[in-house]
Amino acid sequence: MGKAKGNLAIGQSGGPTVVINSSLSGVIQEAMVHDEIGEILGMYRGIKGLLQDQLIDLRQQSAKVIEGLRQTPSAALGTGRYRLTPENYGRILDILKKRDIRYIHYIGGNDSADTSLQLHKLAADAGYELHVIAVPKTVDNDLFGTDHCPGYPSAARFVATAMRDTGRDTEAMGPSSPVKILEIMGRNAGWLTAAAALARETEGDPPHLVYVPERNVSVDQLVEDVRRCYEEREYVVIAMSEGAQEAPGMTLGQEFAPKEVDAFGHRLKGGVSDYVAALLKDRLGLKVRLDRPNYLQRCFMLCASPVDLEEAYRVGREAVKEAVAGRLQGMVTLVRDPGPDYHCSTDTASLEGIANREKRLPAEFMNSAGNWPTEAFVNYARPLVGEPWPPQRYVRLAKHFV
Amino acid sequence: MGKAKGNLAIGQSGGPTVVINSSLSGVIQEAMVHDEIGEILGMYRGIKGLLQDQLIDLRQQSAKVIEGLRQTPSAALGTGRYRLTPENYGRILDILKKRDIRYIHYIGGNDSADTSLQLHKLAADAGYELHVIAVPKTVDNDLFGTDHCPGYPSAARFVATAMRDTGRDTEAMGPSSPVKILEIMGRNAGWLTAAAALARETEGDPPHLVYVPERNVSVDQLVEDVRRCYEEREYVVIAMSEGAQEAPGMTLGQEFAPKEVDAFGHRLKGGVSDYVAALLKDRLGLKVRLDRPNYLQRCFMLCASPVDLEEAYRVGREAVKEAVAGRLQGMVTLVRDPGPDYHCSTDTASLEGIANREKRLPAEFMNSAGNWPTEAFVNYARPLVGEPWPPQRYVRLAKHFV
Numbered sequence: 039m040g041k042a043k044g045n046l047a048i049g050q051s052g053g054p055t056v057v058i059n060s061s062l063s064g065v066i067q068e069a070m071v072h073d074e075i076g077e078i079l080g081m082y083r084g085i086k087g088l089l090q091d092q093l094i095d096l097r098q099q100s101a102k103v104i105e106g107l108r109q110t111p112s113a114a115l116g117t118g119r120y121r122l123t124p125e126n127y128g129r130i131l132d133i134l135k136k137r138d139i140r141y142i143h144y145i146g147g148n149d150s151a152d153t154s155l156q157l158h159k160l161a162a163d164a165g166y167e168l169h170v171i172a173v174p175k176t177v178d179n180d181l182f183g184t185d186h187c188p189g190y191p192s193a194a195r196f197v198a199t200a201m202r203d204t205g206r207d208t209e210a211m212g213p214s215s216p217v218k219i220l221e222i223m224g225r226n227a228g229w230l231t232a233a234a235a236l237a238r239e240t241e242g243d244p245p246h247l248v249y250v251p252e253r254n255v256s257v258d259q260l261v262e263d264v265r266r267c268y269e270e271r272e273y274v275v276i277a278m279s280e281g282a283q284e285a286p287g288m289t290l291g292q293e294f295a296p297k298e299v300d301a302f303g304h305r306l307k308g309g310v311s312d313y314v315a316a317l318l319k320d321r322l323g324l325k326v327r328l329d330r331p332n333y334l335q336r337c338f339m340l341c342a343s344p345v346d347l348e349e350a351y352r353v354g355r356e357a358v359k360e361a362v363a364g365r366l367q368g369m370v371t372l373v374r375d376p377g378p379d380y381h382c383s384t385d386t387a388s389l390e391g392i393a394n395r396e397k398r399l400p401a402e403f404m405n406s407a408g409n410w411p412t413e414a415f416v417n418y419a420r421p422l423v424g425e426p427w428p429p430q431r432y433v434r435l436a437k438h439f440v
Numbered sequence: 441m442g443k444a445k446g447n448l449a450i451g452q453s454g455g456p457t458v459v460i461n462s463s464l465s466g467v468i469q470e471a472m473v474h475d476e477i478g479e480i481l482g483m484y485r486g487i488k489g490l491l492q493d494q495l496i497d498l499r500q501q502s503a504k505v506i507e508g509l510r511q512t513p514s515a516a517l518g519t520g521r522y523r524l525t526p527e528n529y530g531r532i533l534d535i536l537k538k539r540d541i542r543y544i545h546y547i548g549g550n551d552s553a554d555t556s557l558q559l560h561k562l563a564a565d566a567g568y569e570l571h572v573i574a575v576p577k578t579v580d581n582d583l584f585g586t587d588h589c590p591g592y593p594s595a596a597r598f599v600a601t602a603m604r605d606t607g608r609d610t611e612a613m614g615p616s617s618p619v620k621i622l623e624i625m626g627r628n629a630g631w632l633t634a635a636a637a638l639a640r641e642t643e644g645d646p647p648h649l650v651y652v653p654e655r656n657v658s659v660d661q662l663v664e665d666v667r668r669c670y671e672e673r674e675y676v677v678i679a680m681s682e683g684a685q686e687a688p689g690m691t692l693g694q695e696f697a698p699k700e701v702d703a704f705g706h707r708l709k710g711g712v713s714d715y716v717a718a719l720l721k722d723r724l725g726l727k728v729r730l731d732r733p734n735y736l737q738r739c740f741m742l743c744a745s746p747v748d749l750e751e752a753y754r755v756g757r758e759a760v761k762e763a764v765a766g767r768l769q770g771m772v773t774l775v776r777d778p779g780p781d782y783h784c785s786t787d788t789a790s791l792e793g794i795a796n797r798e799k800r801l802p803a804e805f806m807n808s809a810g811n812w813p814t815e816a817f818v819n820y821a822r823p824l825v826g827e828p829w830p831p832q833r834y835v836r837l838a839k840h841f842v
Binding site for chain 1: 479481497512519608610613735832
């Protein structure tokens with residue numbers, strides 16, 4: 039430990055995923071092989087842990103626990119959504135100096151990249167040598183500079199799995215409960231919602247309609263889409279982003295939300311699915327059922343994508359290597375090789391192009407009607423998500439009526 | 441086929457499950473080994489398929505498809521919720537005679553047992569020999585006469601899995617989103633909600649509170665329970681039945697429901713979780729997040745319990761054996777051996793004691809406060825549900841602060 043150049047601090051930020059602990063494990067295991075690194079400190083509950091000097095000694099953990107993180111969902115250090123402000127800079131710098139922290143790895147999305155960038159700048163401005171290499175993570179998949187974001191493939195796998203199964207459920211119910219909406223996370227980005235399309239094995243399988251925030255859908259168009267699908271097969275399954283919009287900046291049904299209040303007089307958030315269910319009942323007389331798994335999308339360990347688990351671990355290790363090699367700021371990125379076989383290598387991008395920006399689903403990943411992902415999207419997402427799970431093909435009875 | 445005594449009709453009823461097709465597979469495969477049985481006919485979408493003479497020829501299906509049903513969730517014949525009335529009896533009898541149906545197997549819950557009983561009675565009254573052996577199925581687990589119901593163990597496995605993972609997610613979020621409610625199906629019975637307790641691996645793990653319809657909880661008690669849990673560990677995870685009550689016949693927040701209308705002026709169903717979320721925000725100032733996986737609870741194939749898959753198949757086969765052996769009416773039941781090792785055999789009970797009755801969670805399966813399942817419940821449910829899935833134990837970091 040005598041020749042250590044300084045200590046390392048690592049934090050987890052924003053919403054947990056099933057693989058954010060894999061990245062943590064990767065950082066810790068890689069840090070342990072570098073003599074430049076002294077203490078390995080975990081920020082308790084994100085950047086606030088650094089600000090409040092609440093730091094967990096990660097060298098005190100057993101090797102079994104560090105390895106076990108790779109199969110443990112959620113964020114083992116605790117996470118948070120605190121945003122640094124210039125008022126915090128003095129205090130942060132004091133802690134960095136007091137703890138002799140020279141390496142920082144912050145695992146998170148675009149807000150977290152902003153935090154990393156602020157840390158880099160405040161240290162640079164103070165002439166304090168600090169290596170800040172961010173580790174990407176978000177189920178929303180909306181980070182610039184990387185082919186995809188760890189966390190997304192597994193959440194997408196949950197969505198595809200849930201869609202495949204709830205699609206079969208709705209098919210069996212037939213006319214008595216003919217419309218199902220699976221409401222899907224993703225804030226302003228449709229990456230996770232689009233993944234529902236991976237559930238389709240043969241033509242006509244659910245989902246039948248996919249609505250993402252990047253493509254506005256008018257109320258009339260939505261009703262018409264559902265009517266047409268219902269006439270074709272007597273049931274309709276919809277993948278609906280929680281942020282689906284009828285106009286730029288206006289989610290479906292947003293104008294009705296203020297009319298609804300809860301038992302205590304608070305305005306109800308409403309929610310796109312509740313509105314659409316009421317709309318379809320009103321216009322088409324169809325009963326609509328909702329599945330809103332919400333946080334299960336990001337934490338359901340059973341749906342962890344093997345590709346995701348491995349890559350999340352790898353970007354953690356790479357972040358440490360980059361920092362030790364001397365890079366002062368950046369985020370580890372995943373770079374996909376061209377060609378049909380899936381392979382990703384890692385690289386590092388400047389935080390300047392990543393912080394506070396949202397990479398939304400590109401136009402070529404949705405059809406012209408804005409209600410179905412293209413083959414190009416499926417080719418992008420399939421290798422990340424893997425084959426349907428369970429892998430057995432489900433059967434259907436041939437409709438030989440006597 | 442010359443010596444066949446008659447034909448067999450099979451139907452699936454009510455909500456699909458991940459194992460109702462296993463029972464279908466069991467019935468078909470068993471029927472194929474009995475020379476007494478001629479045609480094997482599937483009712484399209486439940487009893488309505490019989491009433492409307494929409495019958496699928498199940499001998500025309502490939503052996504691969506019949507076997508594949510054992511790994512296919514949902515109801516392959518289509519299902520329905522139609523209830524027979526005496527006005528249908530004449531038509532039903534005509535179809536039975538026209539198709540020479542002598543064996544009927546109806547897979548479903550207490551409503552379906554009533555349908556089976558009506559079929560038995562109308563045939564008996566007409567002097568028409570008919571063997572009606574029902575096959576149990578319901579995720580609600582509320583059928584009398586059987587230790588448990590196929591479908592329940594797998595849905596319970598989903599609930600326990602979801603609770604384990606969303607519990608970890610909530611723990612990581614800490615004070616920024618400190619309360620999580622997992623809303624769980626089960627109508628008037630708390631069997632499925634209680635299964636959330638199986639998620640707990642060590643003392644203090646989520647869930648912290650479990651509310652079932654069998655035990656009323658006052659608004660004040662609920663607030664006090666949550667306050668106490670929050671003070672202990674800064675986060676609270678609740679397993680909440682969709683039918684949780686504050687008084688007999690009154691679900692939580694039911695009196696407020698009429699105040700809420702949707703965008704079209706329809707009364708909102710409200711929902712226990714929405715109300716409780718608003719309540720806790722109002723009384724304790726705590727932000728509450730909801731997971732409402734709804735139909736995923738009954739269709740998520742990845743959470744199929746191996747015990748459930750096997751038993752569902754077995755009760756299907758047993759139903760045919762009983763019918764061929766001459767029994768005129770009944771439902772196949774699961775009978776658990778006493779003692780610590782799990783083993784169930786099958787038996788048959790009269791439909792009279794099963795139709796239209798609900799077996800609710802017995803008093804000894806909940807603690808005196810009515811907010812946590814007892815060890816007796818865990819001992820009942822654990823062998824059905826199996827070990828936690830994924831089977832690896834999740835790790836936690838030791839909180840060694842520097």
